Amino acid sequence: xxxxxxxLDLVLGAVVPRPAEEVALxxxxxxxxxxxxxxxxxxxPFANSQMDGFAVRARDLAGASASRAAELRVTGTIAAGTSxxxxxxxxCAVRIMTGGAIPPGADAVVKVEDTESAGGVVRIAxxxxxxxxxxxxxxxxxxxxxxxxxxxxxxxxxxxxxxALGRPTVRVASRPRVAVLATGDxxxxxxxxxxxxxxxxxxxxxxxxxxxxxxxxxxxxxxxxDERSELTAALRAAASFDVALTTGGVSVGDFDYVKDVMDExxxxxxxxxxxxxxxxxxxxxxxxxxxFFGLPGNPVSSLVCFELYVAPALxxxxxxxxxxxATVDVxxxxxxxxxxxxxxxVRCRLDRQGDTLYATPTGTQxxxxxxxxxxxxxxxxxxPGIPExxxxxxxxxxxxxxxxxxxxxHPFG
Numbered sequence: 341x342x343x344x345x346x347x348l349d350l351v352l353g354a355v356v357p358r359p360a361e362e363v364a365l366x367x368x369x370x371x372x373x374x375x376x377x378x379x380x381x382x383x384x385p386f387a388n389s390q391m392d393g394f395a396v397r398a399r400d401l402a403g404a405s406a407s408r409a410a411e412l413r414v415t416g417t418i419a420a421g422t423s424x425x426x427x428x429x430x431x432c433a434v435r436i437m438t439g440g441a442i443p444p445g446a447d448a449v450v451k452v453e454d455t456e457s458a459g460g461v462v463r464i465a466x467x468x469x470x471x472x473x474x475x476x477x478x479x480x481x482x483x484x485x486x487x488x489x490x491x492x493x494x495x496x497x498x499x500x501x502x503x504a505l506g507r508p509t510v511r512v513a514s515r516p517r518v519a520v521l522a523t524g525d526x527x528x529x530x531x532x533x534x535x536x537x538x539x540x541x542x543x544x545x546x547x548x549x550x551x552x553x554x555x556x557x558x559x560x561x562x563x564x565x566d567e568r569s570e571l572t573a574a575l576r577a578a579a580s581f582d583v584a585l586t587t588g589g590v591s592v593g594d595f596d597y598v599k600d601v602m603d604e605x606x607x608x609x610x611x612x613x614x615x616x617x618x619x620x621x622x623x624x625x626x627x628x629x630x631x632f633f634g635l636p637g638n639p640v641s642s643l644v645c646f647e648l649y650v651a652p653a654l655x656x657x658x659x660x661x662x663x664x665x666a667t668v669d670v671x672x673x674x675x676x677x678x679x680x681x682x683x684x685x686v687r688c689r690l691d692r693q694g695d696t697l698y699a700t701p702t703g704t705q706x707x708x709x710x711x712x713x714x715x716x717x718x719x720x721x722x723x724p725g726i727p728e729x730x731x732x733x734x735x736x737x738x739x740x741x742x743x744x745x746x747x748x749x750h751p752f753g
Contacts, residue, residue, distance in 0.1 A: 341613040344648060344683055345752040347624070350610045351649045352663075355656045356629035358513040358582075365502055368494050371512035372555060372658040377488040382478035383504055387442040388420075390473040394433040394455060394462055395446035398470045409465040414457065418443060433462050442474055449473035491661040493555075513658040516556040519578035520548045523571060523588040523598065524637060527563040542710065543587040543642050547635070550646050554654040556583070572601050575632075579605070582630055582657075585650065588637030591621040598634045599623050607632050615724065617679045618707040619645040638707035644685055644719065647740060662748045665738040670699035670720060675731045678722035686729065687716035688737065699737055717741050721751075 342350075360374035389395065396412065404410040412433040416426030420439035428434050428445035435457075436442075436449060448468040456463045481487055487501055488494075494512070502510055522544040528534055529541060544560045551558035559581070564574040566589065575598075578584035589598040590612070602609055607625035612634075614622055618641040623634035633650055635642040647665060655663035670690065678684040688699035702715040718737035722729050729735060738751055 341615050341620075342611050343752070344614055344616050345750070347611055347614045347622070348649060348652065348750075348752065351624055351631070351653050352656055354610065354624075354626040354629075354631060355653050357659055358516060358657050360511045361514045362509045362511055364509055365499060365507060368499055368502070368510050368512060369496065370555065371494050371510075371515075372660055373488055373490050373492045373494060374511040374513050374659065376486050376490050377502065377505070377507070377510070379481045379483055379485045379487050379505055381505075382483045383481040384475055384477060384479060387477050388475050389418075389436045389438055389440050389442065389449045390475055391449055391451040392437050393435075393449050393451040393453075393473065394464070395428055395436045395440075395443055396433045396448055396450055396464070396468065397428055397430065397445060398448040398468050398472070400431060401448075401450070401464055401467050404464055404467045406465045409456075409463045411461050411463050414460050414462050416443075433464075435462075447471065447474070489661070491659045493660060516582040516654055516657050518548075518551045518556045518558045518583040518585060518654075519561050519581040520544045520551070520558055521561045521574050521578055521584065521586045522563040523566065523574075523586055524563065525566050529562070543635075543637065543639055546639065546643060546710075547585055547587060547646060550643065550651065551583075551585075551654065554651045555658050555660075556654050566597070568597050568601065571597050572605065575601055575605055579607075579627075579630065579632075583650070583654070584630070584632045585635055585646075586633070587635045587642045590623050590634040590636060602632060602634065615682050616644075616648075617682045617684045618705075619648070619685075620682065622649070624649070636707070639710040640687070640707040640713055643710075643713050647719070647738070648685075664749065664751050665719075665740065667749070667751050668697055668718065668737045668739060670697050670718065670735055670737040672720070672729050672731055672733045672735060673698045673700040675728055676701045676705065676722075677728045678726060679724075680727045681724055683724055684722040685719040685738070686722060687712045688718050688720045689715060690717040690737070697737075699735070713740075 415432045417435040418440040419437045425443035447470045454466045526538050527541040528538045548558035564571045602625050609625040612623040622645045625632040635645050652663040687702045702712040720737045
């Protein structure tokens, strides 16, 4: 039995980076950049107006005030997108709209609210500074700047930046293909009636959803019965995917065949059993750059193991910079009994009062209580040798919500 840190190191050490592919920009949201993106030109590419108003020479309005307005002759109009720009000469102004290019000779814009115009003349009662209400060329991005880094998970603003740079496509890491296979005679397909002693195949769908949250494509292969030949055939089929996840059949029961079948079909098993709760009987194997995770059958255990090992592996394969759950310091609101000889991960809700982030256990910590994960914001870490986390104790929490930030620091370092 090995530690969480050693198990995670073995998993990440077996990860092979994903090849890149070109996708259309509308399909880039949520994908991971395969290359740095540099600006081929400045943004904005030309000086333009921040306001609707008048482009002027600031020196023509020196000393203008509410009691001594200046009058300038209006010699043209510039709308956003106008390419022919009338120059601004001494004693003149050009009407300009927001986003319009600053014409030659002008060095400031006076907003329309500070003017009165009639008969081709504009009266201005303010004295603008040079550059006032002018967006200079390159204010946002200079030509050659690196605007997005390789390994970045693309958000809406990033897609907007790529569009502003005129990029119809972008190179991203191809998504890993993940096979999800449940095992067990007790599993019933969704939509069919339950009979005594049987349950619905919830793990496979939860894990497939978790894969998609982590940036992978997932296929649910159904459920294999607790028969060696059927499990062997199912694992061979899953071996054509980049990553295979099984759930169930990895403990020490009479019908727990997953480990033995992994060995039989030539997978290189790296570990079995990790000193953690929940999720102790996890096993991991690799072959030819493909990863195989034998996750426990209890729903909490399978999802916790996914969070600790599978999700970081998928993110690392995609080239993401931050692959681990972000950590926070928390204070326990209630005492909870923990495993003395294992690292226990306690499902907790979080709430903040002032500068303190409090963690409250989500009820029973049974590995079969799926609701305890659904309600949790974090996994609070109880190290080995501690029989309980007492109320008021400070501890480390791993954020688990889908809107959480990710961290670059190994949480078990």
